[in-house]
Amino acid sequence: MSRSAGGTGGTDDAEGAQDPRGRHVAGSLAHRVPDLGALELLLAVARLGSLGGAARELGITQPAASSRVRSMERQLGVALVDRSPRGSRLTDAGALVTDWARRIVEAAEAFDAGAQALRDRRDSRLTVAASMTIAEYLLPGWLVALRSQLPDTAVSLLAGNSTAVAERLLAGEADLGFVEGVSVPAGLDSAVIAHDRLIVVAAPGHPWARRRRPLRAAELAATPLILREKGSGTRQVLDAALGGLARPLIELSSTTAVKAAAVGGAGPSVLSELAVGEELSTRRLVSVPVADVALARDLRAVWPTGHRPTGPARQLLSLTRA
Template identity: 90%
Template sequence: MSRTEEQGEIPAGGSLAHRVPDLGGLELLLAVARLGSLGGAARELGITQPAASSRIRSMERQLGVALVDRSPRGSRLTDAGALVTDWARRIVEAAEAFDVGAQALRDRRDSRLRVAASMTIAEYLLPGWLLALRAQRPDTAVSLHAGNSTVVAERLLADEADLGFVEGLTVPTGLDSVVIAHDRLIVVTAPAHPWSRRRRSLAAEELASTPLILREKGSGTRQVLDAALGGLARPLIELSSTTAVKAAAVSGAGPAVLSELAVGEELAMRRLVRVPVEGVALARDLRAVWPTGHRPTGPARDLLSLTRG
């Protein structure tokens, strides 16, 4: 065993973290130099005097030199301790600058939130979540891009959004997800449509073979319906938003399949009528999504917590 190892010192070489005292120890040494008292330095830093003494001894073993002379009259730096203190001051000042810079990065991140959401979530769920977020983070500017589930995935993967919400059957490639809510698709028509007066439930086969007012390909609603029925007839009308599909159904243009979230008011006011369907499950999960391996932080993390609450 070498003389250095016998004295408890760290041999030269190896990790810098093993050879340089941590910031807590250097801050303690600076406080001792300023106050002339180990006990006073401990009180200033919110630690016990025995803990402060132990930290000084640990630094002395690590560096291989005595740093502080302790006596009943107080604590005085040794010549080596005074030199180490000068070096420590520069390190602590650099760490403070580092902390200021890191805080500036966090402030810049927290000043904005870019959200991409599929249409149903954007229209019927996100407004409430964003109001709650504004109460928590009044200084965060939020931008929302509404599109189908395919567009949401594209924006996330292109770093054009910080958090996304989708309604499809599967999670797009390259994204992680968590289920935040559940939804059900229902068949609706205007009161004057023959289906509104049916006494028997609509069979899945008849629904699949009937031209419907549908969302565009790539939408979560279209994906779920197509998968549940094993294929669809050529659309009666193809529209790019839930609101447009609903308006067309209310006008009497034909039957539509929409989220239960989207038609509550229309059903209550009898502007639309729900048509029971048998032999098909139209439930779906609503998910928050983000790029794989990049868990949401800052405002995106807070919004995600609100949706799950």
């Protein structure tokens, strides 16, 4: 047993502690039992009667195979293989170890099959939670690309505001989320996957559509607007940028509904540039410049802290950055 530098305690060496008669009494199995590669090599030698043949079957060189056998023999403290010009033969101890090795390898194969089944089950479905702007204007393209790569994966989309996305992720109801708020919700890790800009819009008949000077931030903050509900990323960003908002003119739960109300002349609104491209190009809505406030925001992928996306969720995350 080796001693620590201070001489007050002991640490086991790589082969584990030994009693006075040299027997192992403690230590990790990983240090005392040959690895699966070595056991598979021993089984191949037993089956083929040739170390060289076993090496070829496992895709390694004969010197590497010989080195692995010698290392295994040192680790176990017994001779396992007799080598001669006529081939390789197991010793009596080697035959016994081979029987044990076969059971270990069979158990490892069952373990691997079970793990693969878990991966297959994980990869068979993906649940995504996304805030409304991302769900409506970005996710469809990403999901089409994902479908071409993983055609057998069933995808479910849960659309809601950024607060609802965080709640679903933390409750284990979604594998990956997308939000558009000011900050990352507590309990989640994130990665910025895109950038967006909010713009003030109004119907062509609204007085703001004909003004010659840009809006001031104070005037925008004091004006009742058609807004998304509390908890939406768009509203969070706008509220933070203006330092507060007037009581909403109308409060709606989807971007589509907010656009429809603005197009109908109910009043001005602030929406993602992603969401109003068609309405601006057809002049159903007019963009109203704002002079002294920046309404840019980051769009983020989010997941529970410490649980980096895997499987289809990881694939989708990579597509958002393509």
